[in-house]
Amino acid sequence: xxxxxxxxxxxxxxxxxxxxxxxxxxxxxxxxxxxxxxxxxxxxxxxxxxxxxxxxxxxxxxxxxxxxxxxxxxxxxxxxxxxxxxxxxxxxxxxxxxxxxxxxxxxxxxxxxxxxxxxxxxxxxxxxxxxxxxxxxxxxxxxxxxxxxxxxxxxxxxxxxxxxxxxxxxxxxxxxxxxxxxxxxxxxxxxxxxxxxxxxxxxxxxxxxxxxxxxxxxxxxxxxxxxxxxxxxxxxxxxxxxxxxxxxxxxxxxxxxxxxxxxxxxxxxxxxxxxxxxxxxxxxxxxxxxxxxxxxxxxxxxxxxxxxxxxxxxxx
Numbered sequence: 101x102x103x104x105x106x107x108x109x110x111x112x113x114x115x116x117x118x119x120x121x122x123x124x125x126x127x128x129x130x131x132x133x134x135x136x137x138x139x140x141x142x143x144x145x146x147x148x149x150x151x152x153x154x155x156x157x158x159x160x161x162x163x164x165x166x167x168x169x170x171x172x173x174x175x176x177x178x179x180x181x182x183x184x185x186x187x188x189x190x191x192x193x194x195x196x197x198x199x200x201x202x203x204x205x206x207x208x209x210x211x212x213x214x215x216x217x218x219x220x221x222x223x224x225x226x227x228x229x230x231x232x233x234x235x236x237x238x239x240x241x242x243x244x245x246x247x248x249x250x251x252x253x254x255x256x257x258x259x260x261x262x263x264x265x266x267x268x269x270x271x272x273x274x275x276x277x278x279x280x281x282x283x284x285x286x287x288x289x290x291x292x293x294x295x296x297x298x299x300x301x302x303x304x305x306x307x308x309x310x311x312x313x314x315x316x317x318x319x320x321x322x323x324x325x326x327x328x329x330x331x332x333x334x335x336x337x338x339x340x341x342x343x344x345x346x347x348x349x350x351x352x353x354x355x356x357x358x359x360x361x362x363x364x365x366x367x368x369x370x371x372x373x374x375x376x377x378x379x380x381x382x383x384x385x386x387x388x389x390x391x392x393x394x395x396x397x398x399x400x401x402x403x404x405x406x407x408x409x410x411x412x413x414x415x416x
Contacts, residue, residue: 102224105149107235112145117257118264122174125261130172134265137166141272167269177262187249198245202237209233266381270374274326281329290336297338306347307411310354313338314407317358318365318399325371327362334358349414357410364406367399368392 119139122131140163148156188195210233216223224232242256264271284290293316303309316338320330339358343349366372369392376391387393 101222102232104225104228104231107231108145108149110235110239112142114142114257114260115139115145115264116142118142118261121254121258121261122265125174125176127176128172128174128265130170131174133166133169134171134173137163137171137269138264140166163269163272171265171268173265174261177258191248194248197248198241201244202234202241205237205240206230206234209236267374267378270378273372273374274328277324277326278328281324281326281332284329285332285336290333293333293337294341297342303342306343306349306415309338309342309347310349310410310414311407313343313354313358314361314403314410317362318368318403321362321365322369322371325366325369325373327359327366330362330365331355331359334362343410343414347415349410350416353414354410357406357414361403361406364399364403367395 115138119135119137119142122128122134122138125131128134140159144156144159148159151159210230213224213233214226214229246256297303297312297316301308301312303312313334316334317327317330320334321327324330335355335358339354340351343354344351366375370377370389376395377388380388380391385391
């Protein structure tokens with residue numbers, strides 16, 4: 101049976117490869133810091149499940165101290181700018197094919213692998229089908245890109261290093277904030293949110309509860325920087341006890357649209373640095389928050405649409 105650990109191994113191979121490329125790149129004056137940061141991150145993926153909480157915590161603190169001391173970026177690339185431009189002109193819109201393979205394969209994998217068995221046993225862990233499908237789809241997308249473009253053998257990991265070094269420590273934020281959301285849920289923050297909402301908000305109708313849940317997901321995501329961190333807190337505080345249990349909302353629709361509402365908050369916050377701040381730096385935008393300013397109108401429209409969708413379809 102393929103379990104989530106397989107995805108951890110893939111991530112360990114990626115971050116470990118990035119560490120090795122950094123170690124070999126003398127064009128980066130801080131290459132050993134980068135090597136340590138990505139090497140420790142790879143170690144967490146490989147053996148973190150088998151280490152105790154203390155050991156994992158120490159390794160995380162090593163990463164924090166390394167990032168705080170300042171990471172660097174090398175100048176070596178797998179191909180020249182001229183070769184990259186020539187390839188882009190030759191393939192044009194076909195360059196999007198490997199990228200599109202990932203969501204399509206993830207969807208198909210989520211649907212087909214759920215009930216797929218070998219010798220009477222499920223091929224993948226039924227509880228982690230989507231995550232495993234995403235990992236497999238990413239490998240398939242990489243293979244498609246290599247088959248199409250025929251780059252040098254080292255190009256995938258060298259370019260991965262270039263991208264991840266550009267993002268820097270912010271690449272770790274999604275995983276860290278998702279873990280923080282789980283900690284908040286275990287600490288009972290959801291119950292506090294529920295108590296405050298029922299005490300101070302007029303939640304006497306399903307629509308009001310839906311609006312509170314959707315807007316709360318967006319606002320808490322803006323604070324945390326990640327919808328996965330906001331989801332367990334707001335769902336335990338408002339989504340399940342009010343929208344689902346009190347007013348009879350369909351739990352699948354409520355949670356799915358609730359997550360989409362959280363993503364609206366992602367579009368409007370600098371806390372989602374890897375989405376909103378890093379692109380501005382990579383594109384050399386004069387306005388550091390230009391990406392966020394461009395996204396706010398769309399985010400607000402989508403948030404309103406999510407409230408309407410949940411109000412219409414979540415209740416029988």
